[in-house]
Amino acid sequence: MILFLLLFLLSALPAHAQYAPSLGPQSPTPEPPSPIPTISQAPTSTPHLSPVPTTEQSPTPTVTLTPTPTTNPAFDLFEQQLNEYLALRDTYATQHALYQAAKKVDSKYSTLDTRQKKLDAGKLTIFAREKMLKSYLALIRINLDKYKNTNFDQTDKYQKDLEAIEKWLGDQILVVQKIDEPQELQKWAESYRKEYLSIQTTMYTGMTLAEINQNIYVLNQIKTILVPFQNSESQIYVDEVNRQASIAQDNLNSAYNMTQKKQSTERFIPFYPEADSKIHSSKTTISTMINNLKFIVSRFGN
Amino acid sequence: MEEKLIQTIDSENFNPLKVAEPVVNEAGQEAPPQETKKPFFRNIPPKLLILLGLGIFIAVLAVVALIVSSMRNININLKGTPKPTPTPKSILMEAPADIPPAYQGPINNLQENLNRNLHVPQLDVDSAIGL
Numbered sequence: 247m248i249l250f251l252l253l254f255l256l257s258a259l260p261a262h263a264q265y266a267p268s269l270g271p272q273s274p275t276p277e278p279p280s281p282i283p284t285i286s287q288a289p290t291s292t293p294h295l296s297p298v299p300t301t302e303q304s305p306t307p308t309v310t311l312t313p314t315p316t317t318n319p320a321f322d323l324f325e326q327q328l329n330e331y332l333a334l335r336d337t338y339a340t341q342h343a344l345y346q347a348a349k350k351v352d353s354k355y356s357t358l359d360t361r362q363k364k365l366d367a368g369k370l371t372i373f374a375r376e377k378m379l380k381s382y383l384a385l386i387r388i389n390l391d392k393y394k395n396t397n398f399d400q401t402d403k404y405q406k407d408l409e410a411i412e413k414w415l416g417d418q419i420l421v422v423q424k425i426d427e428p429q430e431l432q433k434w435a436e437s438y439r440k441e442y443l444s445i446q447t448t449m450y451t452g453m454t455l456a457e458i459n460q461n462i463y464v465l466n467q468i469k470t471i472l473v474p475f476q477n478s479e480s481q482i483y484v485d486e487v488n489r490q491a492s493i494a495q496d497n498l499n500s501a502y503n504m505t506q507k508k509q510s511t512e513r514f515i516p517f518y519p520e521a522d523s524k525i526h527s528s529k530t531t532i533s534t535m536i537n538n539l540k541f542i543v544s545r546f547g548n
Numbered sequence: 549m550e551e552k553l554i555q556t557i558d559s560e561n562f563n564p565l566k567v568a569e570p571v572v573n574e575a576g577q578e579a580p581p582q583e584t585k586k587p588f589f590r591n592i593p594p595k596l597l598i599l600l601g602l603g604i605f606i607a608v609l610a611v612v613a614l615i616v617s618s619m620r621n622i623n624i625n626l627k628g629t630p631k632p633t634p635t636p637k638s639i640l641m642e643a644p645a646d647i648p649p650a651y652q653g654p655i656n657n658l659q660e661n662l663n664r665n666l667h668v669p670q671l672d673v674d675s676a677i678g679l
Contacts, residue, residue, distance in 0.1 A: 332669070342674060368678050375673060385668055392666065428678075435678030442675040449671070456666045464662045471654055529662060536658050543651040 320391035327385045334378040338371070345371040365428050372422050376415045379445075383408045383415070386452040393459035396466065401459060404452050411445055443514050450518040451505040457525045458498050464532055465491055468539055480546040483538065490535045497528040 348367035352360040387408040394401045418438065425431045468487065475484050501524035504517045592600075647655060 328669075335669075342677075345677065371674075371677050375677065379671075379673065382668070382671055389666055389668060392664075431678040435676065439675050439679070442673075453666075453668055460661065460664065460666055464658055467654070467658050467661070471651065471658075532662055536655065536662070539658075540647055540655060543655070544647050547648040547651055 318392055320388055320394075324385065324388045324392070327381065327388050331378065331381040331385050334374070334381045338374040338378040341367070341371040341374040361428060365426070365431060368431060369422055369425065373419055376419050376422075380412045380415045383412050383445075383449065383452075386449060386456070387412075389456045390452055390459070392456065393463045396459045396463045397455070401455060404448065404455055407448050408452055411448060414441075440511075443509060443511070446514045447505075447509055450516075450521075453518060454501055454505050454521045454525070457522070458502055461494065461498055461525065461528050461532060465494060465535075468532070468535055471539060472542070475542050475546055480542055483542050483546075487535050487538050487542070490531050490538070494528040494531040494535070497524045497531070500524045501528070 345364075345367040348360070348364040352364040354360075387405050390401050390405050390408075394405075421434065422431070425434060468491070472484055472487060501521040504521040504524070507515070507517060509515055
């Protein structure tokens, strides 16, 4: 009954007052500072094309875009790195299978010999794993190069973090090489597992950031193409594209915020699938924007 | 003895002037007058009746409220949080005509960049070796 009464009261309120209880002129809510670069603002005042004589060709608006990253060497480098990583991944998989087999034998017979064989297999697997991980982090680092200029400072920071982890992983190979006691290896593995939690966070943040940068790059390019169309005739269409741009930007902000969530000290809380889904939403919106852009240029671009 | 009129209209011998004979049982005693049935709602306690009435009243009000709200296109969310405003459909629904040559390159480039797959293969690592 209370629910019915509430419903009635709600309906009695004017539509605009329902979620804005404050009286007086509404001030725009201050937006939280965007953690990722926002798309560059297109100038509000645009040169208005003066009417041209019918005998002359109307001037085509010139489009000057920043060089596209298609010529970026990072693309080729990425392919090379990917092949290297895939080869190292196979080596690791083989070593890991051997380690599992040695572990099984040791748990069955538990002799000095089986224990030593397990330790050796474990060390070899760790070497293979560290090499593979190093290669994987390098792959993410190079991936970040593709659209780095869109968000240089932040991307550079993550690339440096990744580089530092790559070095640390290389150091671990040297540390494990010196280990010759199972207890010692166990102690090392314990500390490594804790460190691996933060490695995962950096890794997946790097992957998310690469895609965010890509989206921001395309959004910026759309804005640039739209500059000559900011006039009274096409303004409503441009406004619509700008509205969609802010939706895409919101999704990208959400994706980045997911990477910044505090992690547990005990286990890694995966955020990448959720962030990736936000990026996917942004991409869908940008696709619509491109279609709308095609319409604008075909209708007003001649 | 008090006399009572019993008139049955459907009776064949119905005579409005005839005085009805008192109803007597086998023992010769007059039968007690039949109790008239009370209306159903008289058996319900008054408090419950008031509550019932109030409930019906509120239900009617709620139905009216729902009709009014739907007419005004107000979003009422029973969970208490405001529903996200539905995204208006794009106003640019027309299929694009021919794109001027000056824009073809940059627009194709946009599409190409957007479609570029930046995914890196999924990693499967056993971080517990040695434990």
